[in-house]
Amino acid sequence: MSETTSTIDRIRALPKVSLHDHLDGGLRPATIVEIAAANGHRLPTTDPEELRAWFRDAADSGTLVRYLETFDHTIAVMQDRESLARVATEAVLDLAADGVVYGELRYAPEQHLQQGLTLDEVVVAVEEGMRRGEQLAAEAGTPIKVGTLVTAMRHADRGMEIAELALRHRDAGVVGFDIAGAELGFPPSNHLAAFDRLHGDDFPVTIHAGEADGLASIADALHTCGAERIGHGVRIVEDVQLGEGTDAHGLPNATLGRLATWVRDRGIVLELCPSSNVQTGAATSVADHPITVLKDLGFSISVNTDNRLMSGTSLSREFALLVDEAGWDLADVERATITALSASFLPFPDRLALASDVIRPAYASALSASA
Ligand SMILES: O=c1[nH]cnc2c1ncn2[C@@H]1O[C@H](CO)[C@@H](O)[C@H]1O
Numbered sequence: 502m503s504e505t506t507s508t509i510d511r512i513r514a515l516p517k518v519s520l521h522d523h524l525d526g527g528l529r530p531a532t533i534v535e536i537a538a539a540n541g542h543r544l545p546t547t548d549p550e551e552l553r554a555w556f557r558d559a560a561d562s563g564t565l566v567r568y569l570e571t572f573d574h575t576i577a578v579m580q581d582r583e584s585l586a587r588v589a590t591e592a593v594l595d596l597a598a599d600g601v602v603y604g605e606l607r608y609a610p611e612q613h614l615q616q617g618l619t620l621d622e623v624v625v626a627v628e629e630g631m632r633r634g635e636q637l638a639a640e641a642g643t644p645i646k647v648g649t650l651v652t653a654m655r656h657a658d659r660g661m662e663i664a665e666l667a668l669r670h671r672d673a674g675v676v677g678f679d680i681a682g683a684e685l686g687f688p689p690s691n692h693l694a695a696f697d698r699l700h701g702d703d704f705p706v707t708i709h710a711g712e713a714d715g716l717a718s719i720a721d722a723l724h725t726c727g728a729e730r731i732g733h734g735v736r737i738v739e740d741v742q743l744g745e746g747t748d749a750h751g752l753p754n755a756t757l758g759r760l761a762t763w764v765r766d767r768g769i770v771l772e773l774c775p776s777s778n779v780q781t782g783a784a785t786s787v788a789d790h791p792i793t794v795l796k797d798l799g800f801s802i803s804v805n806t807d808n809r810l811m812s813g814t815s816l817s818r819e820f821a822l823l824v825d826e827a828g829w830d831l832a833d834v835e836r837a838t839i840t841a842l843s844a845s846f847l848p849f850p851d852r853l854a855l856a857s858d859v860i861r862p863a864y865a866s867a868l869s870a871s872a
């Protein structure tokens with residue numbers, strides 16, 4: 502316990518980059534209770550600490566579909582402007598307090614229309630909340646920059662409409678597009694027209710793939726839909742056959758199939774989310790999570806929370822678990838952070854500034870202190 506505490510404290514003090522964090526998966530329990538009391542939504546419990554535990558336990562379901570059912574209770578309290586802005590502001594502050602210096606937060610505007618808001622009103626409210634969060638975080642001495650990823654739900658058929666929504670707000674905080682929701686039976690190419698529209702307008706895309714479906718879903722996201730990054734992608738490991746020991750350069754001996762070769766050698770960045778995968782059954786434990794072997798094999802990996810509330814986690818905690826349970830060191834944490842930054846949808850000059858002014862110096866002094 503004290504090991505984990507000290508590791509997490511060290512990591513919290515270091516600058517980090519978060520690429521995969523759902524806005525509707527990271528609410529503060531006390532905020533949910535407050536808004537639900539005001540709008541009449543019935544919760545499993547109205548005690549914030551019990552509610553925190555309820556989310557974690559209910560999400561610990563072993564399947565993605567059951568894990569996703571818990572979102573009914575967060576989406577229900579994100580249906581008016583004030584609530585959306587508040588949730589966005591609090592998410593930014595919580596990331597900043599965890600040492601995240603750049604974060605991309607995603608959510609599906611189409612799920613926030615139950616009380617009469619339009620898609621554009623939803624986006625405007627969230628962006629207002631984001632900017633306020635950035636301002637308050639700067640005032641608190643924990644500066645952070647955030648970008649929004651607008652998500653379309655893969656089982657629905659609003660992909661094109663949501664793509665056009667993202668494009669309308671591209672110069673006001675929306676930096677990319679995603680699809681999410683139940684994966685099995687809903688291939689990315691169902692939304693191909695939306696991806697083509699976005700790429701026609703030079704707008705970047707990440708796609709949830711290779712979490713609850715396998716290699717075909719990853720190939721579809723990359724080759725048919727042209728995704729710039731992959732959300733999760735953990736099941737790329739199904740195309741990797743591990744051997745014994747390491748080669749002359751320290752790489753684990755392994756045989757990679759064509760798709761795994763493509764993903765590794767083209768440097769496709771995977772947005773891996775260890776704790777979330779343990780809850781949905783995509784991995785057995787953080788210690789045995791494929792992220793470590795993928796890292797050792799030279800895949801471009803980033804570390805993410807997916808849903809901080811459902812997993813009872815933070816980005817610092819995900820890294821601390823990898824350090825304490827999977828043999829990672831601070832150099833691995835820095836490398837994953839720089840990989841995340843390089844694959845972020847932030848403009849290059851801003852990435853360069855963050856890398857050279859904030860991230861590199863902080864890890865250099867942490868690494869020399871621990872040497
Ligand atoms: O790990 C995941 N895989 C697939 N879909 C997810 C995951 N986490 C959250 N969502 C879905 O994305 C929506 C918008 O944020 C959430 O409402 C949830 O349904």
Ligand SMILES: [Zn+2]
Pocket residue numbers: 521523681709732807
């Ligand atoms: Zn996700």
